[in-house]
Every structure is written in structure tokens, then in C-alpha cells.
Amino acid sequence: MEITRRTVLSGGAAAGALTVLAAPGSAAGTPATRPLARSASPRVSPFELGVASGDPLPDSVVLWTRLAVDPTAEDGLGGMARRPYAVRWEIARDPQMRRVVERGVVEARAESGYAVHVEPRGLQAGREYWYRFRVGGHLSPVGRTMTAPARHEMPAVLAMSFASCSQYEHGYFTAYRRLAQDQPDLVLHLGDYQYEYTKQSYLSPTGNVRDHDGPETVDLASYRQRHAQYKSDPDLQLAHATAPWLVVWDDHEVDNNWADDVPENSDAAQWNDTTARFVRRRAQAFQAYYENMPLRRASVPRGADMKIYRRLHWGRLATFHMMDTRHYRDDQACGDGWTIDCDERLDETRSLPGMAQERWLLDGFERSRARWDVLGQQVFFAEQDALAGPSYRTSMDGWDGYVPSRRRITQGWVDAGVRNPVVLTGDVHKHWANDLRLDYQDTDSPVVGSELVCSSITSTGNGSPTWQSPNMALNPHLRFSADQRGYVRTAITKEKMSVDYRSLPSVTTTDAAAYTQASFELHDGQRGLQRTR
Template sequence: MSLSRRTILLTGAAVGAAGAVTGLPGAAGATPGGPAPASAAGTRRLAYPFTLGVASGDPDHDGFVLWTRLAPRPLAEDGLGGMPDRVVPVQWELAADERFRHVVRRGVAWARPGSAHSVHVELDGLLPGREYFYRFRADGHLSPVGRTRTAPAPWSLPAALAMGFASCSQYEHGWFTAYRRLAETEPELILHLGDYQYEYAKDTYTVPGGNPRDHEGPETRTLANYRQRHAQYKTDADLQAAHAVAPWVVVFDDHEVENNWADEVPEAPDPGFLDRRAAAFQAYYENMPLRRSSVPRGIDMQLYRRVRWGRLATFHMLDTRQYRDDQACGDGYRSCAAAADPARSITGAEQEAWLLDGFRRSDARWDILGQQVFFAQRDNNSGPLTVTSMDAWDGYVASRDRITRGWLAAGVRNPVVLTGDVHAHWASDLKLDYTDPTSRTVGSELVCSSITSGGDGADSVTGSHPWLAFNPHLRFQNSLRGYVRTTITPAQLTADFDVLPYVSRPGAPAHTRATFVIEDRVPGLHLTADNPLPSTAARSAAVQDEGRRTVETETVRP
């Protein structure tokens, strides 16, 4: 009897951890590169090395990247996962079925000490729009099974794409149950929009009541530190489940290096910052399913790129950290004239030109920007001054204006911006002139809450957040933890804002808090479902019975 996808998703790590196997079952025929050689004479056999799971990413119509990293002792202080100082052959297999009865490709990769024994297998020549399953073997040990897929053919118009996106997973702040709940929906594609890991030492960044879990090691500054921190996050079974269920497309934000960095400028003066940035980039590549084009070169890393899903959607993945000007007037909320300086950029000139050219060339039904920080104006002051976050696009007003006018000039059919960073769900209409509420809507922004960052959070009555009163283009806010699921079809994009009632302990259920729809060629959001948690609905009714109204506000950590 064939294993179900759900069975593999929920038990794959346990199957992999069961111990050694004597071989990989599969189709008859020669194995490219030959079988993995036995351990060299005099060397000890590895303990189970697949403690960090498996992943795939950056799908194209004929291939993708398969990833794993060998780490028998993942929390080793030297960041090398308890691996010996030698090259280890790693066999990989790709199959059309989850039992590996129909193996379509197999080979050998080499896990090297210089890359923390990470493995990136970049495949091409596969069939478009197909589901595949993959696994690895090293020194007789079998990895969990991962599920992935190729993108549709470039000329095709798929009927639908199930895509989820997430951000901000501070290990100390709670359990990664949201990753598990996202995995259980079996998306075809997952985007991660930054803050995959956090740099802080134990108890430096805390939530009320204390952190449920602790970081290992000091604040991350060295390559060993970043390798150890990535490994600690990857040991989480819920995160492993999300990686194993679908290909990921990832971009970093600030905490993959340090809080609020901007190009070569650290948050606080630090003569060693460029070395720190280079170390963070190397560890990020080693631990993510990225293509060879993203291999870091010192302090530089090519991260902005496109992923096409036939003619249905083009994902323009942006890097708003590596090329930006330093934040104007400091990192926080300010009324700052310098934020409107036309010379300032959050993307840098080269990436901006690349993005505008992509708009002009696009034939996609939906052009989607996967990026890190709040795009729409978000004023937190009810008075005459406009007070906004200098770390978001509000701190780079002219840059935002050029991008927005660029998609209008190119005739982009359906522009949608996806965002992370702010630890709350938001949904907003995008405008050319945010000072005029009657100006036409020119796009939509969907912002996902955090996986854990900020702790449990709180539900609130839709429309009660005070900022919505003086930002009428902002349509929705909720500060529970969660992720966003989208269903993209030629006719519409449906966004389900899923939340968890708590993350301070494991096992929380997921709840679709609100659903918005964007219709083809009709910019702007339409709320189609508003589903408060039962406790919130009851509290709201009690307040109304007493004849008064309460407002719950989020605590924003820019």
C-alpha cells in the first residue's frame, strides 16, 4: 500500500531517524557517479546525520534545488554539526512516486567541510508542472522524504496555484506550530520573506512571561555562531515538515545578520560588521535551498531573482537590505523630511532597473513582489504630522513611488505586494497618493504575521485598530501569530489569513481569521470572510451589551 503524503509529512523525520539502511530501493539501471563509497579505513561510521531534515527550492519549469546538511551533533559550538573533517559522499534520489518505485534521477553529491557539509543538488531537464519526491543517503543512513515540484511550462496558464507565505520565526518566542499547520494544507509553493532566524543571545529579546525556549550560543557574529544558530532552528520538527512538503523561495531580512542593518551600515557602530555580514551570508546559503547563482562572494550575495509559474504568476523576489541607503532620521517611527529625498533608495539602482524591466517584459496574469518590509504608507499619528517607520518603504518614499509608477507605466495587469517583518497580519490597498483617500487604488498588499516573534499576540475585533481610522487604505490588522495562504487563479487571488491562538506551548490549532479576494483587473481588496476567535466574539458581544467599545492595539517592534 502506498504511503500518503500526509503520512510522509508527519512521520518522515521519524522514519529517517530509525537508523541505518542497507540500500536505496529504486528503478533498475546504473547510478550516475556510482554507489557512495564505504567509509574510509580507520574512520568511524557517522551517527545519524540528517538531523536538520531536507528541503527544496527555487523551482523552474524543468528543475529545482534539493538540499540537506549533515549534522550528527547539530548544536556543536564550532558550527560543524559534529562532522569529521573530511568529504562525505551523499547519494540522492528523485522519484515520481512517494514509494520510490519510479526513480527518474539519482546521483552523488559531495558534502564538504568548507560548506558545513551542506548539499545543494541543482537539477534541470525535468518535466514541467510535475510533483516529485526526493531523499538522501549518507554512510548507510537514509534521510526523511521530501516532496517538491517543477513550475508549469512558461507558455501555460495553470488553473490554480496554492501558495503560502510566512516570516519572522524567533525560536525563543514560541513553538513553530504555524509551520506545521501550513504544511498540513499541502501548498504547492512556500515563500519565506525574512527573519528566518534571529541573532540574539539567550534572553536578550524576550516576551512577557518569559521565553518558552532558549537560543544556544552567544549572539551570532562568527561563521561558527551562524551555522550553529541555523542548525538549532532546523532541528525543529515543525519547520522540517514545512520544508519537506513543498519547494521554498526565500529572501532574508535583517535578523539573518543583525537588527535593522542597511547595506554596509550596522545598527550600531561596529568595525567588524562586514566580516559579520560575510559570515551570515555564507551560513544562510549553506542552510537554504538556493541555486549556485546565490553563492556569496564575500559581503555580496545575489538574492533578488524571479520565479515564473507559467503565465499565471511571476514572483519578483526582492532584497531590501543589501543595497539600501541608511535609514533616514534613525530606525524608528519619525516625521522625517529626508525620507522623501528622491536620491534615496531601498533597492539600489541596479535592482530597481531590473524590477522595472521585469514589469515591462511580464506576460503574467499576476505580478507578485515577494519582499520584506511594509510597502504601503502606515502613519501612526492621528495629528497633522505623518509619522512612519524609517526602516520600511515609508523611509524611502521616492523609491516606492518609482516602483509603483513603474508597474502602472508597464501596464502590469495585477500587481500584488507580499510582506513580512511587522509581526502582525495586515491587508492594504496601494495608492499613488496616500494623502488623498479618494485617489484610485493601484495595487494590493498582503502582510503575514510572524510564526512566533512577539509571543502569543492577541486577537481583536476587525477594524478596531486605531491606525485604520487615519489610514483608510489599511483594511485589516490582527496581531495573532500565523501565516497567509493564497489560492491564485486566472480570475482572482484569494488570501486566507490563518492565525494560532497561542505559540507559548505546542499544538495550537489554526483558524482562518479573515479572507480577502482580489479580482483580476480590479485593484484592491474585498473582505469576504471575517471569523473572530470564539473568545474574541464573546468579548465583543459583552462590550456591546455594556454600551461601550474597546480597542486592542498591537505593539509594533519596527
């Protein structure tokens, strides 16, 4: 059965004070008569990158924008004149912005890429808000956002969609538009929000329909430029302006298949040829990522380190454990790809999320009282063996390359009595629905959780409507696979989680409709996916 739009939540007035990140200095005045850009008409809008919100709490949500009049300027500063700008913001109870509950002023500066992060406080739990920004005489688009329910509340339903892998060259971002048209309460993005490659170096099987601007992203200017090119897309802007997002990165926000201090190819180019140079590259990628995402101050980078694993509670209905499976992992065993019989993947000392993050996750399981515990993470979790017989051929970049780490986490939610564990995954550019077990070789072993894997927004092009993985026959816990671009839409209640795999027949055209390729349900207290369509 397909999911329908939930009844819009209603609530009373929002009240209380808000916290602003910075106060403007006297140099920040921006009368409409002063040009915003180095060479531009005063009428050019500085809001070419749209607006966004994220990380909702019961009394707060992050509001974001980044000023740019020439988004793909080579210096990464969006064509803005090198001076501070006073950015006024306001948040209201209505989309017409007539019932403003709070407003303030924050400063946008060149050293932060002219990005603005505002963390309002004192909002009412579990209700819709609308927000916008102003610079001089210029108004931004109006964005819709939502606060999380109070921790003690059990909301009737959460409409949550998740997505990953949007390679700009491989297609148009129509799937983001279709996701936005569903009007979700919350969007999870599980990584590969942007890709680092120079134009035409990563070719889609169905042909690249547009080009990346600039070089391969290796420094702050080029990462800022690439983020700005993606953010200029109107379909992505619409998805950001529709609901708050929870974001985590995967690999392409920095470098393909990177692992902690190790790049994909250590001798490929000057920026990866030593650990020190790669760590410097990573630091600049992290800085640009923070500047371009609606993240809280707790995620501000500290040099080459940035903490993005975190927890969000949606009342008593769901807890989202947002993971980082790149920054703390041991290097991939036996190379980065699919490998036969790699003994190193069985090493008990190796971890994919890192031992500290494993302990954080297990502690979260122990403390959780949520109806649903959801892991928002990046790489394939269930075992996927591509060989019949006693040998294994598995991917070293996913959890199959870190078998004890996966077992510790799975055993952790079993031991903690987690009521309904669900793993969300991106990365692989295919839709999958998987049952999770402690012992994948024993087909009679109990199912202990479920994995939902979203396809890509565009990466690898159109795909095939009839494809099904041959590995499903070798892995009976893999219940569904499909190869078209799209996203996953869910409706979460205390009784069940309804799941629609949304697919598009084409991303090389701009007007494709989305359709539901398969639907599943997860029922409270019952393990295993039930297919309904």
C-alpha cells in the same frame, strides 16, 4: 470563503539528464562501518537537519540537505568528522521512491558546513516529485517537491503560502506544521528565518518558552550553529519537506535593522564597531545562509556580497519578483524607528532596494505577461501614518522611510500596465491587508495595487485575538490588521487570488490549531481587496 486543497496535478514521465554540483573524490567513501562523527555510534543519523527543496523551474528544482549528528555543536560543523562524505541522492515520481527518474552522488565538505545543493535538470514541468539522500547506511526523510509549469502554460490553480519571522525562543513552530498540513505547491519565506540574539536577550511579552544555544551570531561557526538549531525543529523540517520554498532574508539573518554596510549599532560590540568588521560579519552570515537554504548556484556568496533578488515564473499565471530590501538600501533616515516629520525620507536620491534593483524590477514589469505579478519582499509597503493632522509619524525602516523609491516602483507597475500587482510583506509580526495608492493623502485617488502582510510564525509571542491597530482610522487604505501568530494562505487562479489569514491562538503551547481570522479576494483586472470573511 476558505481555500480548499487543490486537485493534485498529474503528469507523465520525467526524463533527461541532471546536473550535479560536484563529483566525489576517492576520499569521500563512507561505509556504514566508519563513524560519521568525531565520537558517535555508527547508527547516529547524519540527517538531523532534514531535507528541503527550492527555486523550482519547469525542468529543475534545488534539492538540499546538510549533514549533522550534533546540530548545535559549538564549531558549527554539526559534530561531523572533518573529512568529505559521499552523499547519494535520488528523485522519484512516487513517495515510496520506487520510480526513480535520476540519481547521483555529490560531496559534502567541512568548508561548506557539510551542506549539499543539487540542481537536477530534465524534469517534467508542473508535476510533483519526491526525493531523498543517503550517506553510507543512513537514509534521509523523503521530501515532496514540485517543478514550475512550462512558461507557456496557464495552470488551473497555484496553492501558495507565505510566512516570516520565526524567533525560536518566543514560541513553538506549530504554524509551520499547520502550513505544511495545507499541502501548498509553493512556500515563500520573506525573512527573519532565524534571529541573531543570545538567549534571553530578546524577551517575548508572553514569555520565552525555549532558549537559543550559543552566543550572539557574529561569525561563521555561530551562524551555522544557530541555523542548525532552527533546522532541528520538527515542524520547520515538515514545512520544508512538504513543498519547494522561495526564500529571501530580512535583517535578523545578519543583524537587526542592518542596511548595506551599516549595522544597527556601530559601537555596540567589537564585531560592529567598524565598517570592515561588520562587512566581515555580514560575509559570514551570508555564507551560513547559503549553506542552509535551497538556493541555486547563482546565489553563492562572493565574499560580503550575495545576490538573492531573482524572478520565478509559474507558467503564465504568476511571476514572483523576489526582492532584497537590506543589502543595497541607503541607511535609514533619522534613525531606525518611528520618527516625526523626517524630511530626509523624501530625498529623491535615496532608495530602499538600491537603484540597480529598482531598474531590475521596473524592467521586469515592462516584460511581464503574467496574470499576476507578485513582489516577495520584507518591509511594510503602504503608508502608515500614526499622527492625525499635518505632521507624519512613520517607520524609517519600511518604505515610509524611502517615499520616492516607493513611488518610482508603484508608478513603474502602473506605467507598464501590470495586470494584477500584489505586494507580499513580512517583518512587522502582524497580519495586515492594504490597498495601495500613488497618493495616500488623496482618499479619492485610485487604488493601484494590493499588499498582503503576514504575521510572524512566533515572534513577539501569542498576541491578542481582539487587537486592531489604531492607525487604521488614520489610514483608510489599511483594510485589516490582527495580532496573532500565523501565516497567509492563497489560492491563485487566472480569475482571482483568494487569501486566508491563518492564525493560531497560542504559540507557547505545541498543539494549537490554526483558524482563518479573515479572508479576502482579489479579482483579475480589478484593483482593491474584497473581504469575504
